[in-house]
Amino acid sequence: MSLDRSIEKLEERFEKYLSERGLRHSRPRELVVREFLKTSEHLSIEDLLKKVQRQDPKIGIATVYRAMNLLVEASLAVKREFATGSSAYEKMPTRHHDHLLCTGCGRIVEFHREAIERMQDEIASRYGFILDFHKMELYGRCKACRKSG
Amino acid sequence: MSLDRSIEKLEERFEKYLSERGLRHSRPRELVVREFLKTSEHLSIEDLLKKVQRQDPKIGIATVYRAMNLLVEASLAVKREFATGSSAYEKMPTRHHDHLLCTGCGRIVEFHREAIERMQDEIASRYGFILDFHKMELYGRCKACRKSG
DNA sequence: ATGGGTGCAAAGCGTTTGCAACCGG
DNA sequence: CCGGTTGCAAACGCTTTGCACCCAT
Numbered sequence: 001m002s003l004d005r006s007i008e009k010l011e012e013r014f015e016k017y018l019s020e021r022g023l024r025h026s027r028p029r030e031l032v033v034r035e036f037l038k039t040s041e042h043l044s045i046e047d048l049l050k051k052v053q054r055q056d057p058k059i060g061i062a063t064v065y066r067a068m069n070l071l072v073e074a075s076l077a078v079k080r081e082f083a084t085g086s087s088a089y090e091k092m093p094t095r096h097h098d099h100l101l102c103t104g105c106g107r108i109v110e111f112h113r114e115a116i117e118r119m120q121d122e123i124a125s126r127y128g129f130i131l132d133f134h135k136m137e138l139y140g141r142c143k144a145c146r147k148s149g
Numbered sequence: 150m151s152l153d154r155s156i157e158k159l160e161e162r163f164e165k166y167l168s169e170r171g172l173r174h175s176r177p178r179e180l181v182v183r184e185f186l187k188t189s190e191h192l193s194i195e196d197l198l199k200k201v202q203r204q205d206p207k208i209g210i211a212t213v214y215r216a217m218n219l220l221v222e223a224s225l226a227v228k229r230e231f232a233t234g235s236s237a238y239e240k241m242p243t244r245h246h247d248h249l250l251c252t253g254c255g256r257i258v259e260f261h262r263e264a265i266e267r268m269q270d271e272i273a274s275r276y277g278f279i280l281d282f283h284k285m286e287l288y289g290r291c292k293a294c295r296k297s298g
Numbered sequence: 299a300t301g302g303g304t305g306c307a308a309a310g311c312g313t314t315t316g317c318a319a320c321c322g323g
Numbered sequence: 324c325c326g327g328t329t330g331c332a333a334a335c336g337c338t339t340t341g342c343a344c345c346c347a348t
């Protein structure tokens with residue numbers, strides 16, 4: 001399946017989400033959603049705003065926030081808040097993963113380690129908890145950043 | 150060593166930190182630091198403010214923030230920001246640990262699993278990173294909260 | 299008497315919200 | 324038309340900061 005086709009499918013899911021609850025289809029919203037869906041990296045609100053403003057400079061930041069909140073409610077996006085203070089949206093991951101972040105250049109690497117996931121469940125149950133979700137972020141410096149300074 | 154004695158030692162380290170850089174000793178600061186040090190749990194700014202205001206109602210929230218920032222700089226406290234939006238200070242841990250949090254009652258359990266730490270380093274190095282720190286928080290519901298609601 | 303510390307209120311910052319104009323179905 | 328949507332600006336909640344006054348040293 002082509003990338004465009006997969007974006008189309010996600011857009012359809014979003015339209016369905018909207019129409020099911022009497023929400024409307026609008027040009028600004030469509031621009032935000034499309035720009036978000038066509039970007040594969042983690043996207044900050046500011047970067048997303050810049051992208052949509054290239055197509056329509058009148059679009060305000062509130063519209064971007066509102067569209068992203070809808071996308072999160074529709075389970076098409078997740079919001080990540082990092083320990084560095086920045087936050088970013090990513091497309092709803094098909095498989096769970098955690099993040100490795102470079103404190104130098106901001107690069108974000110996704111990873112998954114089943115053995116860790118199992119240990120987390122085991123730790124939780126040892127204390128009588130049942131886990132809903134977790135947050136695991138590793139912060140360090142990538143090779144390039146260590147070289148450059 | 151008694152609890153009081155250990156608090157005294159920490160207070161001494163803080164006084165040393167202050168005098169080494171020409172900072173002063175003051176009553177409001179002392180109240181904040183003492184209340185913080187005598188509490189073993191994770192403490193929010195609001196809760197700490199309430200505690201110190203019981204002893205001196207005139208103390209403002211800015212003083213609490215300033216004192217806690219100093220304590221963090223002095224490596225006597227660490228600030229934790231949780232995915233639930235709340236943040237809390239805890240005494241500088243003698244050994245590294247992560248957190249398990251109940252999304253129902255807010256209870257926080259500290260844990261440490263060496264095997265996970267090792268895998269985190271191993272994952273980082275696989276991507277060419279050297280880790281500075283990490284954040285691992287497990288969110289779920291404790292037994293009591295599952296029963297009650 | 300210096301110059302750091304305090305309380306207060308204002309400013310910051312990222313995000314949300316109230317509102318009047320706008321527009322989609 | 325009705326009621327959701329937009330852009331703007333104001334309001335948020337948490338944290339920091341500017342300032343005049345206070346107080347340690």
